[in-house]
Amino acid sequence: MPTGDPRANPTADPRDIPDATVARLPEYLHALHTLAEAGLSTVSSEALAAAAGVNSAKLRKDLSQLGSYGIRGVGYDVVMLKQQISDVLGLTRHHSVALVGVGHLGQALAGYAGFANRGFAISALFDISSERVGTMLGGLLVRHLDELPTVVAAERISIAMITTPPLAAQRVADSLVKAGVTSILNFAPCVLDVPGNVDVRKVDLAVELQILSFHEHRKSQGLNEKEAV
Amino acid sequence: MPTGDPRANPTADPRDIPDATVARLPEYLHALHTLAEAGLSTVSSEALAAAAGVNSAKLRKDLSQLGSYGIRGVGYDVVMLKQQISDVLGLTRHHSVALVGVGHLGQALAGYAGFANRGFAISALFDISSERVGTMLGGLLVRHLDELPTVVAAERISIAMITTPPLAAQRVADSLVKAGVTSILNFAPCVLDVPGNVDVRKVDLAVELQILSFHEHRKSQGLNEKEAV
């Protein structure tokens, strides 16, 4: 790590936060929101960990990654910690999100309150079906995919969700990348090929069920043997 | 390896397959389906890994976990490998799935073709809203939550999806567990408290966006410094 680089930084070290930690920060943030609403002003690692569903050692290690200062003997300041995590996650910047593919799932996501609540606004919808293009959905016009480049540029969109059928997904991804999108949340069950500077996260609902199926299978076999889990 | 007969056997060791491997098996299975449709009868670890979006060493290690026999110098038999993975995942058994919470997201999932395609049938819908209870959705009646215990028992449902608001989710989970459900896919943004024999997987869409937001943030900061990845 040859970063001969000063620390004139807000909060903490920039990019060397482990992925596993990053994936949990949103959970901590959410728990902190709940605690703040309940009126708590400080919280111990033990209590926050319980609220987020992890153990306290892991929580403390995670928070130490972002240089957060709790107070020994007391705990963490709820408001300050919220602010700090929001900063690290980049949630203080506003993020406009595009959604491509206005089928059942796309419609549900377009109307999902959970996004707006947590700092994301879907600000453009795209599809290719002539039945859907031109209709309104959750206050937004469904546009034709052809308009994607101009709209993405105009609205400075850097994050997109793909909820198209799998066969269309790669083409859509190519188009998004060319338009300047650098983060993609892919709901289509297929592998996307994108340049190295583009982050893709995949959510595959059938895969989740299949993983659960494995555990069901395992449990039902386990009946024969007296192994407790 | 005390396996006498490679094919008449229930493949391999039961429960000591690493979680990380289990999470990838569905991806391999999906890739194999695609390859099978394309008419391939054998596939190398290199090609299958590419189709599944992983590297070949990982793929081979994963497959070796389930005792799978490829053929050195040739590759894997597509049909046999599909069968083997399906067995391990317990997909040869039929799984009936309950869905609780017929809001936007629930409606979308109830109509999601991707489940049926891959071996899961949603066979019961529940809600508490009097506006929704009694309506039909995707050929299924939306039932009141009160009917959950009897229906879950009658249909032998062991897997459920929760797509309710977060405040209702714990109560629903309790009810599911009491009715005999042992695997839950939770879309509500909250931590569920369940007995140790129940598996919960959580899908939080806002969390996915927040993780992407972090990477956006990181990338935009990275513009200042010329650090290579």
Added chain:
DNA sequence: GATTGTGAATCCATTCACAGCG
């Protein structure tokens, strides 16, 4: 010759346990 299966090496994540501090 090609490709699998796998020990060994490496990397990353979690947990432990306690020193350090309020």
Added chain:
DNA sequence: CGCTGTGAATGGATTCACAATC
């Protein structure tokens, strides 16, 4: 004394690299 922050220990997962096998 209580609780955080963290080095050290442990445990998994990934990658390497090559011997075994077809």
